[in-house]
Amino acid sequence: MTVISRYGVSVRSSEGLTTLVARAASGEQDAWDALVDRFENLLWSVGRAHRLNTADAADVVQTTWLRLLENLGRIEDPERLAGWLVTTGRRECLRTLRRAGREVLDDTALDVVDETAPAPDAALLERERDAALWGFFAQLPERCQRLLRILVAVESTAYAEVSVAMGMPVGAIGPTRMRCLHKLRMLASGAGDLTEGSPG
Amino acid sequence: MTPDDEQLLRELSVAARQADPIPDQVQILGRASFGLSRLDAELAQLTSDSDELLTGVRSAGTDVRLLTFEAEGLVIEAQVSAAGARRSVLGQVIDVDIAAGTVSLETAYLSRSDATLDDVGAFRFEGLAAGTVRLVVTLLSGRSVATRWFRL
Numbered sequence: 001m002t003v004i005s006r007y008g009v010s011v012r013s014s015e016g017l018t019t020l021v022a023r024a025a026s027g028e029q030d031a032w033d034a035l036v037d038r039f040e041n042l043l044w045s046v047g048r049a050h051r052l053n054t055a056d057a058a059d060v061v062q063t064t065w066l067r068l069l070e071n072l073g074r075i076e077d078p079e080r081l082a083g084w085l086v087t088t089g090r091r092e093c094l095r096t097l098r099r100a101g102r103e104v105l106d107d108t109a110l111d112v113v114d115e116t117a118p119a120p121d122a123a124l125l126e127r128e129r130d131a132a133l134w135g136f137f138a139q140l141p142e143r144c145q146r147l148l149r150i151l152v153a154v155e156s157t158a159y160a161e162v163s164v165a166m167g168m169p170v171g172a173i174g175p176t177r178m179r180c181l182h183k184l185r186m187l188a189s190g191a192g193d194l195t196e197g198s199p200g
Numbered sequence: 201m202t203p204d205d206e207q208l209l210r211e212l213s214v215a216a217r218q219a220d221p222i223p224d225q226v227q228i229l230g231r232a233s234f235g236l237s238r239l240d241a242e243l244a245q246l247t248s249d250s251d252e253l254l255t256g257v258r259s260a261g262t263d264v265r266l267l268t269f270e271a272e273g274l275v276i277e278a279q280v281s282a283a284g285a286r287r288s289v290l291g292q293v294i295d296v297d298i299a300a301g302t303v304s305l306e307t308a309y310l311s312r313s314d315a316t317l318d319d320v321g322a323f324r325f326e327g328l329a330a331g332t333v334r335l336v337v338t339l340l341s342g343r344s345v346a347t348r349w350f351r352l
Contacts, residue, residue, distance in 0.1 A: 058225070065230050066308055066332065069236060134218075137212060
């Protein structure tokens with residue numbers, strides 16, 4: 001079973017990807033559900049990293065699942081499924097952008113959270129911090145947003161494969177990630193330090 | 201990676217999920233898609249696509265796309281036409297034996313239309329919305345062939 005951590009990233013389940021893919025390929029719905037649990041947020045992030053609007057990003061996620069379904073029995077290295085999914089999802093994104101003949105649309109992708117909803121104190125503080133952080137994230141260069149958006153949706157063990165799938169040279173991944181996080185930290189510290197732990 | 205960077209990435213992960221979560225319908229659909237797996241069907245590969253061949257050459261007003269899918273001993277030709285937002289598919293199944301059977305057009309959003317192959321294996325679907333679809337041919341012999349998913 002997939003476990004969702006406090007930070008929302010699926011942590012490694014007791015069942016390996018090779019087993020899950022094989023079981024899904026032989027028709028077991030629960031194995032498929034576990035794969036969807038584990039990677040749907042990653043696929044959603046791929047769509048958003050390409051600045052697709054909600055409908056198009058949803059379409060990319062769904063089309064990628066269908067591609068995975070038709071290829072379940074042919075995945076060469078199931079342990080690197082994250083990379084396969086990002087490659088496939090990215091291809092669908094580029095197709096969508098080409099079809100529409102446009103590059104960027106709809107900034108709702110980067111909208112901050114709805115600030116009107118009241119919440120209990122601790123949760124409110126946390127939400128405000130998250131919203132502020134998201135606001136700074138939106139000010140990062142496109143390249144940084146694209147990379148970080150993908151990295152936060154995947155386990156750290158898959159960083160290399162998903163970055164390469166996003167078209168980044170393997171040697172550039174570590175330095176770029178570091179530089180982008182540094183920029184984010186600078187933006188945040190310019191308006192009060194967000195990286196401190198929450199009170200209490 | 202430094203502990204600080206790890207921490208910041210984790211915080212950003214939470215922020216992303218709150219500010220822009222994957223919609224519920226997308227999650228539900230992803231799970232339900234498993235119903236579209238056709239473990240019994242052969243996969244017909246896309247072997248020709250006029251969109252790939254004619255990019256930039258096609259003149260305006262001739263919005264017709266020709267697709268060819270092939271499985272062993274069987275070819276599925278599909279001509280996709282667009283009229284405004286509506287799409288139609290005119291196709292033919294060419295089999296080494298006489299192609300008699302049915303064909304379904306399935307959409308990425310889990311809807312389906314059925315048609316019967318006529319005496320030369322031809323079929324037609326009309327009034328379709330743009331989107332990702334595939335054709336699934338079931339011959340009288342019981343043989344089942346699904347095309348790869350393609351875009352209408």
